[in-house]
Structures are given as C-alpha cells and as structure tokens.
Amino acid sequence: MSRPAAPGFFRHLWLLWGLRFDIGLNQGPGRSRLLAVAAFLASSAPGLFLGLTFFALMRLRTIADSEVWPFFILNLLCFVTFSLWVTWPLLSAGVDDHSELSRYAAFPISPFRLLIASTVASLFEPRALVFYAPLTGAALGFASVYTLRAPWLAGVLYGLFALLCAAWSRVALYAVINVLREKHSAQIMGGGLALFLLAASFIPPIDTSWLTAVGEAGVGALDMSLIVNAAVALGRVPPGFFGDGLAQLAWHRPRVAMAEAAALLFFTAVGMAVAYALLMRFHRQAGRAGGPRKDAGDSNPFATTRTRYGTLVTREALDLWRNPRARLLASVPFILAILLKLLSGRDLFVFILGASADAWLMGGLCIYGAVVIASTFSQNTFAYDGQGFAAFLAAPLDLADVLRAKNQVQGAAALGMAVLVALFYRVYFGFGTWVDLLCALAAVLAVVPVLLAAGNFLSLYFPVKFHANLKRRDKIPLTASLLGILAASAGCMPFGWALKLAGREGPTWATAAMVVLAAALNLALYRGVLPLALRLLEQRREVVLQAVTRE
Amino acid sequence: MTPPPTDDLAVDAQGLQKRFGGFSALNGLDLQIPRGAFYAFLGPNGAGKSTSIALLTGVYGPDAGTIRMLGVDAVARPMEVKRRVGVVPEELSLFERLTGRQYLTFCARMYGLGGDEAAARATELLELTELTYKAGALVAEYSKGMRRRLAIAAALIHAPELVLLDEPFEGIDVLAAGVIRELLRELSRRGVTLLLTTHVLEIAERLATHAGIIRGGRMLDQGPVGTLLSRYDCPSLESVFEKLISVPASRNARLSFYGERQESA
Numbered sequence: 122m123s124r125p126a127a128p129g130f131f132r133h134l135w136l137l138w139g140l141r142f143d144i145g146l147n148q149g150p151g152r153s154r155l156l157a158v159a160a161f162l163a164s165s166a167p168g169l170f171l172g173l174t175f176f177a178l179m180r181l182r183t184i185a186d187s188e189v190w191p192f193f194i195l196n197l198l199c200f201v202t203f204s205l206w207v208t209w210p211l212l213s214a215g216v217d218d219h220s221e222l223s224r225y226a227a228f229p230i231s232p233f234r235l236l237i238a239s240t241v242a243s244l245f246e247p248r249a250l251v252f253y254a255p256l257t258g259a260a261l262g263f264a265s266v267y268t269l270r271a272p273w274l275a276g277v278l279y280g281l282f283a284l285l286c287a288a289w290s291r292v293a294l295y296a297v298i299n300v301l302r303e304k305h306s307a308q309i310m311g312g313g314l315a316l317f318l319l320a321a322s323f324i325p326p327i328d329t330s331w332l333t334a335v336g337e338a339g340v341g342a343l344d345m346s347l348i349v350n351a352a353v354a355l356g357r358v359p360p361g362f363f364g365d366g367l368a369q370l371a372w373h374r375p376r377v378a379m380a381e382a383a384a385l386l387f388f389t390a391v392g393m394a395v396a397y398a399l400l401m402r403f404h405r406q407a408g409r410a411g412g413p414r415k416d417a418g419d420s421n422p423f424a425t426t427r428t429r430y431g432t433l434v435t436r437e438a439l440d441l442w443r444n445p446r447a448r449l450l451a452s453v454p455f456i457l458a459i460l461l462k463l464l465s466g467r468d469l470f471v472f473i474l475g476a477s478a479d480a481w482l483m484g485g486l487c488i489y490g491a492v493v494i495a496s497t498f499s500q501n502t503f504a505y506d507g508q509g510f511a512a513f514l515a516a517p518l519d520l521a522d523v524l525r526a527k528n529q530v531q532g533a534a535a536l537g538m539a540v541l542v543a544l545f546y547r548v549y550f551g552f553g554t555w556v557d558l559l560c561a562l563a564a565v566l567a568v569v570p571v572l573l574a575a576g577n578f579l580s581l582y583f584p585v586k587f588h589a590n591l592k593r594r595d596k597i598p599l600t601a602s603l604l605g606i607l608a609a610s611a612g613c614m615p616f617g618w619a620l621k622l623a624g625r626e627g628p629t630w631a632t633a634a635m636v637v638l639a640a641a642l643n644l645a646l647y648r649g650v651l652p653l654a655l656r657l658l659e660q661r662r663e664v665v666l667q668a669v670t671r672e
Numbered sequence: 673m674t675p676p677p678t679d680d681l682a683v684d685a686q687g688l689q690k691r692f693g694g695f696s697a698l699n700g701l702d703l704q705i706p707r708g709a710f711y712a713f714l715g716p717n718g719a720g721k722s723t724s725i726a727l728l729t730g731v732y733g734p735d736a737g738t739i740r741m742l743g744v745d746a747v748a749r750p751m752e753v754k755r756r757v758g759v760v761p762e763e764l765s766l767f768e769r770l771t772g773r774q775y776l777t778f779c780a781r782m783y784g785l786g787g788d789e790a791a792a793r794a795t796e797l798l799e800l801t802e803l804t805y806k807a808g809a810l811v812a813e814y815s816k817g818m819r820r821r822l823a824i825a826a827a828l829i830h831a832p833e834l835v836l837l838d839e840p841f842e843g844i845d846v847l848a849a850g851v852i853r854e855l856l857r858e859l860s861r862r863g864v865t866l867l868l869t870t871h872v873l874e875i876a877e878r879l880a881t882h883a884g885i886i887r888g889g890r891m892l893d894q895g896p897v898g899t900l901l902s903r904y905d906c907p908s909l910e911s912v913f914e915k916l917i918s919v920p921a922s923r924n925a926r927l928s929f930y931g932e933r934q935e936s937a
Contacts, residue, residue: 124755124830125784136781143778144769147810224767226731227759227827228782229751405732671812 127229130238137235138242145247160599161247168251172258179262191263193348195364196355198256199282203360205252206286210294211449222404232404236397240287253283260367267371274378275370281385282363288392295399301445302403310452318549321459359388429518433526440505441498441534450497454490454542458549467550475625479553480632483546484561484616490542491535491565492572492609499531499576500605501597503669504587510669520662521655528573528651535572539565559633560616566640568612570647575608577654581661584668615639681740682707682834682865683728688737690723690889697723699889700737705867705882710860712876712897712909713869715886716917721869722762724886725838728867729759742833755783758827762838762869764819768812772803772822775811776829783830790829797825802851817848824852834865841872853879873910883909885916892916 128136145161146154175198184190225235260279269275300309356365366381422439426432441447461467461482470478502524503510513523543561547553583601619635620628658665683705690698698720705711715721726732728739730750739746746753767775773794780790798804801821806814814822820840827835837856841849856879860866870876876883877897884894893900893916897909906912 125786127751127755128782128784132784133782136778140767140770140778143774144767147769147771147774223731223761223763224765225782226726226729226761227754227757228779229754229784230782231751 130234133230133234133238134241137238138245141242141246165247165250168254171251172254175255175258176262176265179259180266185266189345189348189352191266192356192364192368193352195256195259195263195367196352196361198259199360199362199364200355200358202252202256203282203286203289207290207293209248209252210290211297222400232401233397236291236400237393240291240393240396241284243290244283244287249283256363260363263367263371269367269370270373271370271375271378274375274382275367278363278366278378278382278385281382281389282360285359285385285389285392288389288396291396292392292399295396295403297449299399299403301449306445307448310448314452314455317456318459321463324463359385430522430526433518433522434529437526437530438534441530444498444505447494447498447534450493451490451538453493454486454538455545457489458486458542458546462550467552476627477620477623477625479546479550480557480560480620480623480628483543483553483557484564484620486546487539487542487561487565488568488613488616490538491569494538495531495535495569495572496576496605496609498534499528499573500579500601501585501587502527502531502576502580503665504580504585506669507586508670510666514662514666520658524577524655524658525651528577531576532569532573535569536562536565554627556628556630556633560620560628560636563633563636563640564613564616567615567636567643568609570640570643571608571612572605574647574650574654575605577651578657579604581654581657581665584661584665586669586671612643615643680707681705682709682742683711683867684738684740685724685728686738688724688727688739689735690720690727690732691735697889698727698734698737701886701889702891702894703884704894705865707865708860708863709882710856710866710880711868712880712883713867713886714873714876714883714909714913715869717871719886720889721886722838723889725759725761725836725867725869728836729757729761730754755830756833758830758832758835760820760823760827760835760837760840762842764823766811766819766823766826769810771808771810772798772814772818773807775822776825779826780829785830793829794825797828800855801825817844820844821848821851824855828859832864835859835867837866837868839869839871841870841875849875873908873913877909880909883912885913887917 146157175194178184179191179194184194222232222235225232230238257279260275264272264275300306300313303309355361356368362381362385366378366385369375369378369381422435423432426435467478467482470482474481498505506513513520539562543553543558547558579601583598585597585601616636616639619632619639622635623629623632681704683703685701685703688698688701688703689696701720701724703713703724713721713724723732727734728741728746730746730753733747741753742756744752744756767778770778773791776794776797777787777790780793781787785793795804795807798807801824803818803821803825806818811819811822820842824837824840827837840852840856844852853875856866856868860879860881868876868880880897882895883897883900885892893903893912895903900909900912901907904912904915906915
C-alpha cells in the first residue's frame with residue numbers, strides 16, 4: 122500500500138497553527154464562532170490602543186528629536202515584552218495542549234520538530250496581539266521617523282526577537298513544571314527562594330537620588346546620563362538586541378545589526394535546546410512508576426482527626442498543601458518583594474506616596490498573596506475534587522460541611538500567606554510601622570470574605586474540572602474570571618479608600634480602624650450569603666458533579 | 673540465546689528493559705507478534721503492559737533491548753514505523769475544543785493525507801464508529817465510550833498495518849464495547865495486526881488468536897491461544913492466566929471488622 126509522505130516542517134507548522142486557530146474559534150460560548158471572533162477582537166482592543174499610543178509617542182517631536190529617549194523606550198519595551206511573554210505561561214503552570222508529547226506520540230513528527238513548530242505557532246496566539254502591540258507600535262513609529270538602512274533586516278530582527286521570547290518562555294514553563302512535578306517541590310522552591318534572596322543581597326541597590334532631584338527641581342533636573350546608561354544596559358541583554366539592532370540600522374550600521382540578528386538567533390537556539398532538554402525530562406518522568414512501593418514518609422493525618430468535620434478540613438488542607446500550583450503561586454509575592462528591593466522600587470513609591478508607601482506596598486503584597494491563594498482555589502472550589510466529589514455525595518455527610526471546610530481552609534491559607542508576606546516585608550525591607558502592618562492584615566481580612574463568598578457562587582455557577590497532574594492546562598470561563606476580578610477589586614476598595622484618605626502623611630490608628638470595620642462588615646456579608654450558597658449547592662450538586670468528573 | 677529477527681513478525685521486541693527512577697518497569701521483556709495476528713497482551717496492574725506499549729510507540733526509548741516493528745527498527749527509524757502503526761493509548765489525551773470531525777481530519781493531515789482524502793476518511797470512520805450524529809459536537813462533550821471510539825477512529829485514519837490498543841474496553845458500556853469489538857473483528861478479518869491489552873479476559877478469549885501473559889516486566893509465556901490452552905491443560909485463557917499469575921494473598925483477607933454471621937434460629 123502506498124502511503125503519503127510524512128508532512129514537512131512547514132506543513133506541520135501550518136497544521137499546528139490551524140489547530141490553535143480551530144481551538145480558538147471553538148472557545149466561544151455555546152460554540153458560537155461569531156462570539157469567539159467578537160471576544161477575540163474585544164480582547165485585542167487594548168493592544169490596538171497600546172500600539173497606536175506608542176506609535177504616536179515615538180513620533181512626538183520631543184521624543185523623535187532626542188538622541189536618547191527613542192532608544193531607551195525601544196530597549197525598555199523589548200525587555201518588558203520579553204519578561205511578560207516569558208512569565209505569563211508560568212502562572213498557569215501546566216503543559217498546554219500543544220506541547221504535551223503524548224498527544225502527538227502516534228503521529229510521524231519528532232518531539233524536536235513538534236517543539237519548534239508549536240513554539241513558532243504559539244507566536245500567532247491572540248495574546249501576542251496585546252503583548253507585542255506596544256513594541257510593534259514603537260518600532261513602526263521609530264522606523265517612520267528614521268531612515269533605516271536595509272529595512273528588511275528590521276523585519277528579520279523583529280522575527281528573531283519574537284522567536285527568542287517564544288523559546289525562553291518554553292524554558293521557563295518547562296523548568297517550572299519540572300520542579301513542580303518533583304516530590305519535594307516545596308523544599309526545592311523554598312531553597313531556590315533562599316538562594317535568590319542570598320544572591321540578591323550581593324547586588325548593590327540602584328541609585329535613586331535622581332528621584333529627589335526631579336522631585337525638587339522638575340524633569341529638567343533629570344540627569345540624562347542615567348537614561349543613557351539604562352538604554353545601553355538594556356541594549357546589551359539579548360532581548361535588547363532588537364531595539365539596539367533597529368538603532369544600528371538608523372545609524373546606518375547594518376553589519377552591527379546583522380551581528381545582533383546572529384546573536385538573537387544564537388540565544389534562540391540555546392533557548393530551544395534547553396527547552397527541549399527540559400521537556401524531554403518532564404516527558405520521560407511523566408510515566409507511571411507502577412507496582413507497589415511504600416512511601417517512607419507516608420503519614421496518615423486522618424487517623425488522628427476527632428470529628429468528621431475535622432477530617433474534611435484536614436483533607437482540604439492536605440489537598441491545598443500538595444497542590445503544585447498553590448506552591449508556585451505562594452512563592453510569587455516573595456519574589457515580587459525581592460525584585461522590588463533589587464530595583465529600589467520602594468524609593469519610587471515613597472517619592473509618589475510619601476509616608477503611606479509602606480502601607481500601600483505591604484498591603485498590596487499581602488493582598489496579592491491572599492488573593493492568588495483564595496481566588497485561585499475558592500473560585501473553582503470543587504475543581505480538583507474529581508471523582509472525590511462523588512464520594513462526598515455518597516457519604517453520609519452534609520454537603521454544606523464540605524463547602525464550609527473548603528472555605529475555612531482557603532481563608533486560613535490566605536491569611537497565613539498574608540502574615541508571612543507582611544513579616545517578610547518588615548524584616549527584608551526594614552520599613553513599615555505597626556499601623557502599616559495592621560492596615561495590611563486588616564485589608565486581607567476585608568478581602569478574603571468577599572473572595573470566599575464570590576468564590577462559592579462562581580464555583581457553583583461555573584463549575585470546572587482542574588487537573589492536578591500538570592499535564593493539562595486548565596481554562597476558566599472568561600465570565601467567571603471577570604467576576605472574580607470584580608469581587609477581588611470590591612474587596613480591596615476599603616483598603617484603597619482608607620489609605621487614600623490618609624494621604625502622604627501615612628496611615629494612623631484611625632485608618633487601621635476603618636479597614637478593620639470594613640473587614641467586620643465583609644465578614645458579616647459572607648456569613649449572610651453563606652446559607653444561600655449552601656442552598657444553591659444542594660440544588661446544583663448534580664451539575665457540579667457532572668462538571669468535575671468529566672473526562 | 674535470542675532468536676534472530678524475522679520479517680514475518682509484525683512486532684519483534686527482545687530483551688526490553690525500562691526503569692523509571694528506582695522502579696524497574698520492564699525486565700528483559702520479549703514480545704513476538706506474527707503479522708495478521710490478534711494478540712491479547714495480558715497481565716495484572718503494574719505488570720508493564722502500558723510501558724511496553726509506550727516503548728513500542730516511541731513515547732519512551734528502551735534502556736536496553738531491540739524493537740522491530742513491521743520489519744523496521746523502531747528505535748532507529750521511529751517516523752517510518754509511526755506512518756504504518758495506529759495507537760489507541762489508555763489515557764486519552766484528545767483535543768477537547770475540536771469537534772469530532774475536526775479532530776479526525778487533523779489527525780489524518782498529521783499523517784500526510786490531503787484535505788479531501790482526510791475529510792472523506794473522517795466521515796467514513798465517524799459512521800463506522802457510530803459517531804456521525806455527534807460529529808459536530810466538541811470532544812469535550814463526548815462520553816467516555818464516545819471518546820474511546822473516536823480515539824480508535826483516529827488510530828485507523830491512516831489505514832495502519834498494525835494497531836496497538838491499550839485498554840480500549842476500560843470504563844465503557846456494553847453498547848460501546850460492542851461497536852469496538854465488531855470493529856476489531858473487521859480489522860482482523862482484513863489482515864490488520866492487532867495488539868490489545870485488556871483486563872477483560874472474556875473479550876480476549878473471544879477475539880484473540882494469540883496471547884502473551886506478562887508479570888513484573890517479564891513475559892511469562894506467549895503463543896497461539898490454542899497452544900497456550902493445551903500447554904497448560906486449561907479450558908480458558910482465564911485459567912491459564914490464573915495459573916501463571918499467583919493469586920495475591922490479600923484475596924484471603926478475613927474482613928475481620930465485619931464479625932461472623934449470626935445464624936437465626
């Protein structure tokens with residue numbers, strides 16, 4: 122029997138891109154392709170706005186005539202775009218459909234080609250329109266002002282920059298999922314964080330004295346050598362080769378631009394090689410171990426619980442503790458705090474917010490820490506239960522207790538996170554008063570009941586199944602995400618208002634009392650709506666069961 | 673001494689070894705499947721069946737041993753083998769946001785089929801697997817049995833000479849099992865070599881021409897079903913299986929917490 126030849130690279134690329142396109146079109150509510158296109162256009166609108174804004178900015182006479190600002194803006198945007206593109210997939214912490222090798226194992230396509238083709242195809246995802254819009258607008262604006270030598274090379278540089286971002290985004294994702302899949306991922310991440318902290322302590326803080334100068338004498342007093350140095354520094358790291366390459370073309374040095382293109386290609390190849398090694402490592406170890414094997418450290422906390430409710434709470438706590446995504450999310454606020462100190466970001470906040478800066482920062486980090494834990498898990502509270510939810514239904518217990526136990530554990534975890542983040546901030550930065558600390562923790566106390574109350578309803582109206590094995594990337598309905606963000610924003614409002622009232626003088630005990638009062642009211646609100654959620658749970662138990670046990 | 677490779681065999685794997693960390697999944701497995709055979713690959717949970725299939729399909733590489741499939745060295749030339757082999761994995765990782773028809777057409781294109789041919793085969797296979805009425809629905813909306821049938825259709829879309837099926841009857845209802853059983857019979861009639869892993873020995877008994885029984889990553893015995901029955905003097909594959917695989921001690925557990933039955937007077 123004659124068989125067709127296996128598809129070539131470009132055919133594979135076309136097929137994989139087509140696959141993403143079809144999947145994207147099928148995402149619309151009720152599978153309406155029209156709605157999917159409308160949602161895509163609506164979500165891309167900010168991209169268009171950002172692109173046009175940066176295009177116009179680069180053409181502004183003040184910027185265009187400057188010998189520094191265009192290059193600083195371009196290089197900074199390269200760095201920001203690269204960072205966003207690389208870190209964005211990390212938060213989902215799961216292998217997407219397009220790089221789970223087992224899906225393609227039967228097809229005549231090698232894992233390496235699959236990685237390359239799916240990485241290139243990933244650049245045509247809708248989010249690219251938003252993420253790349255500012256840089257694209259700025260680059261086009263730059264090109265419209267300057268006469269570029271060998272303009273085709275600008276296109277090549279842009280393409281290589283996009284490939285660099287795509288390759289290193291795979292490196293980051295596969296590195297993280299490799300760590301998360303390890304049995305001792307918590308220890309590895311904790312150790313990594315400690316090492317990061319140690320390494321960061323050797324880096325001298327950025328000189329922020331210019332902020333004081335600008336504050337006292339206006340923008341004219343800004344020492345431009347700082348901007349020049351920043352532009353040069355950003356142009357020396359691989360993502361900046363694109364901005365620097367464009368500058369070289371504007372200065373009619375195509376050979377240098379060519380060398381930067383070669384460097385971009387080199388770092389892309391390195392990224393792909395590392396990503397491939399990490400992916401294969403993940404894939405090779407994803408197999409079942411099989412056979413009976415006693416786990417030496419296998420404790421049994423359920424043997425010591427005293428009540429059935431206590432057993433439920435213990436199960437929830439254990440489930441959350443062992444969830445690799447929870448571990449990843451829990452580390453984010455600490456990393457943000459370290460980065461904030463590395464970049465001397467606190468000084469900027471002090472410059473803008475005065476004595477309120479520490480309360481804002483501490484509160485912001487605590488709320489972030491609490492929100493990622495509370496909202497990620499409370500808004501899909503049954504998602505990880507799977508067939509376990511059927512076991513709850515079959516057991517002689519009140520289903521309301523299950524939801525109460527979940528709320529209790531998620532609330533406690535969020536508060537615990539907030540306390541740890543606040544203490545870390547106080548010790549690491551050495552700033553922040555007791556009032557700041559109280560405001561930050563009260564802010565979390567205010568936001569958590571709102572998140573839990575909203576989460577209960579979202580979990581029941583938009584039940585989804587999540588996979589705990591990292592081999593799938595789970596998607597939350599857009600409406601549910603937006604409502605969750607709305608709830609978190611509403612919960613944060615008292616904190617924002619109270620600090621705004623406090624002004625640059627900083628919060629007082631009265632400010633803290635206001636936030637505490639709001640927290641008490643939100644707690645009352647939570648308790649008030651809980652019976653409604655419990656009633657709804659009884660009504661929608663079958664809908665939830667169907668959703669979370671779906672294959 | 674291992675026998676020399678022969679092209680009369682659809683699968684000729686010798687001395688396969690595979691370790692996952694400290695656990696040895698396969699310990700020198702030999703597997704020989706004649707062309708055109710319907711081979712039932714049997715063994716208890718954790719025996720190494722799925723690992724063997726993963727090695728045959730190139731998901732993992734063997735730590736030691738050789739694999740020839742359809743006369744081709746599967747380790748050295750995996751792409752050539754993949755063009756001629758169909759796989760139905762135990763864990764169905766289908767693209768949930770594609771419709772059944774889109775999914776099958778995509779699979780066909782990945783094997784290099786042209787657009788029209790791919791669409792035509794997708795239609796025929798949807799009909800054959802009784803999924804035509806759901807062809808336009810998302811895979812996410814399919815039941816377990818429907819997914820299983822769709823996965824089988826996808827494995828057949830490029831008319832493979834050898835099909836590997838890992839637990840195709842797991843967790844599906846009688847009707848879906850009937851559709852799959854008929855489909856496998858038809859494939860067997862058409863000379864396609866089939867390797868089937870299943871825990872339902874009754875199905876293996878009804879369909880298979882050959883069988884192999886594996887435990888602890890080693891092949892205990894294999895051959896034509898009739899030969900195995902006479903070799904062990906057993907009336908059925910199930911009894912051969914029980915003879916070769918010792919009954920676990922836990923089957924004799926006492927359920928002491930129930931207490932003894934109180935006979936009424």
